[in-house]
Amino acid sequence: MIEPLDQLTARLAARFPGADVTLLQNPGASAQHSLVLGNGIARAIAEFLRDDGALKLDYCSNVSGVDWPDKVIVETTKASTPDPAGGPDKVTEVKTERVQPGYLEAVYHLFSVELRHGPLVIRTRTRNRSDQVTLPSFTPVWRSAEFQEREVFDLFGVVFAGHPDLRRILMWDGFKDHPMRKDYVEPEDNEWEPTPHGDLLAKVKKPDPAPSSPSPPEGAKP
Amino acid sequence: MDMTPAQAITDEEREELRRHGILLTSIEELYNWGRSHSVWPLQFGLACCAIEMIAASMARFDIARFGSEVFRPSPRQADLLIVSGTVTKKMAPQVVRLWNQMAEPKYCIAMGACAISGGPFKRGYNVLKGIDRFIPVDIYIPGCPPRPEALLHGLVELQKKISGQAISGPDAPRHLRKDLACEFPVPEFGEHDLDPPHNPTVWQPPEVPKGDSPA
Numbered sequence: 001m002i003e004p005l006d007q008l009t010a011r012l013a014a015r016f017p018g019a020d021v022t023l024l025q026n027p028g029a030s031a032q033h034s035l036v037l038g039n040g041i042a043r044a045i046a047e048f049l050r051d052d053g054a055l056k057l058d059y060c061s062n063v064s065g066v067d068w069p070d071k072v073i074v075e076t077t078k079a080s081t082p083d084p085a086g087g088p089d090k091v092t093e094v095k096t097e098r099v100q101p102g103y104l105e106a107v108y109h110l111f112s113v114e115l116r117h118g119p120l121v122i123r124t125r126t127r128n129r130s131d132q133v134t135l136p137s138f139t140p141v142w143r144s145a146e147f148q149e150r151e152v153f154d155l156f157g158v159v160f161a162g163h164p165d166l167r168r169i170l171m172w173d174g175f176k177d178h179p180m181r182k183d184y185v186e187p188e189d190n191e192w193e194p195t196p197h198g199d200l201l202a203k204v205k206k207p208d209p210a211p212s213s214p215s216p217p218e219g220a221k222p
Numbered sequence: 223m224d225m226t227p228a229q230a231i232t233d234e235e236r237e238e239l240r241r242h243g244i245l246l247t248s249i250e251e252l253y254n255w256g257r258s259h260s261v262w263p264l265q266f267g268l269a270c271c272a273i274e275m276i277a278a279s280m281a282r283f284d285i286a287r288f289g290s291e292v293f294r295p296s297p298r299q300a301d302l303l304i305v306s307g308t309v310t311k312k313m314a315p316q317v318v319r320l321w322n323q324m325a326e327p328k329y330c331i332a333m334g335a336c337a338i339s340g341g342p343f344k345r346g347y348n349v350l351k352g353i354d355r356f357i358p359v360d361i362y363i364p365g366c367p368p369r370p371e372a373l374l375h376g377l378v379e380l381q382k383k384i385s386g387q388a389i390s391g392p393d394a395p396r397h398l399r400k401d402l403a404c405e406f407p408v409p410e411f412g413e414h415d416l417d418p419p420h421n422p423t424v425w426q427p428p429e430v431p432k433g434d435s436p437a
């Protein structure tokens with residue numbers, strides 16, 4: 001069994017003073033909590049997780065990409081103004097909108113073949129979704145991450161610094177988009193279906209046909 | 223057809239002669255009979271449907287009964303391209319290239335929902351929505367996957383199609399006419415999609431009814 005994650009977080013904080021390690025609780029039934037690692041220290045921590053005698057996480061089974069788009073958060077604050085006529089206070093609600101900037105995330109599932117435990121879930125996050133999309137590569141630490149990091153690069157556009165061979169793996173080299181991003185715009189090549197529904201129905205109803213060569217989606221960088 | 227002796231007598235008379243061991247036929251019939259019963263497929267599979275194609279070639283279903291057991295490993299020696307499975311956009315240029323490398327007369331069977339229309343992956347970002355966007359398809363076999371019997375049925379239908387082809391005149395197939403191209407342009411990898419996304423001489427998108435929702 002892996003030690004409880006709060007213990008591990010404390011141990012990491014003692015081993016790497018000032019390191020940016022956050023314990024992310026999963027409130028769901030699976031209770032699969034994870035560690036969010038700061039980008040600067042992530043490589044050193046990954047090596048520690050692999051080599052530490054009590055953990056020996058020698059196998060990275062899975063690398064996933066997650067796209068978290070910008071999120072508009074509406075906050076409601078209540079303000080009460082006293083009624084000059086002496087009645088009850090007047091309560092007005094003030095709604096403020098705040099944009100929580102989006103980011104891209106890479107999630108790694110680590111196991112120990114030797115000690116037969118796992119998974120430990122670690123995450124790294126980019127600054128934003130457009131120009132600061134570099135994350136440290138864990139391929140030098142776990143070789144099995146190589147193709148999956150290439151896949152995350154291909155489909156999400158995360159650039160893994162230190163990856164030995166960062167090329168697209170599923171799409172062709174000249175492709176410009178990242179199809180698994182939430183704002184990916186697919187090329188206009190769906191012909192009419194007998195029972196269009198959802199966004200295809202919206203497209204069918206659109207009066208003007210879209211141009212055959214679509215413009216690149218916003219936020220997608222080569 | 224006009225000057226062949228087979229025209230001069232009725233079909234019943236021909237059958238009568240055949241029963242007595244005299245074979246009366248036309249060049250066209252003989253030529254098509256030979257072609258339709260030795261259709262050599264290309265040994266080429268793309269996805270799960272290919273497993274059914276392989277099953278059709280094995281002893282239980284035995285495609286050899288129809289003269290098509292000779293799966294050729296080279297497109298130069300093959301007559302039939304069975305597009306058996308999902309055609310990704312990354313694979314599509316290679317499929318068209320294989321088709322171009324096959325010598326005429328050549329035929330194409332689109333096997334399974336994926337090869338016909340993209341199938342379960344139709345709304346995916348990297349699946350071609352039907353191989354008939356780039357090459358002419360002779361027989362469509364629906365199913366996901368079609369059973370080997372369905373493939374054999376498709377082959378028999380193809381044989382019927384070949385048997386019915388004229389060898390001269392305006393109805394003659396592509397390989398006997400000078401005015402029809404036997405090569406098809408290979409799409410390039412574009413920045414967002416294949417370039418062009420379909421071959422307009424082979425396939426045109428259907429009219430999309432705009433405005434109100436279609437009835």
Ligand code: SF4
Pocket residue numbers: 269270271272306307308333334335336337341342365366367368
């Ligand atoms: S039609 Fe079905 S069985 Fe055939 S390749 Fe597509 S998904 Fe696989």
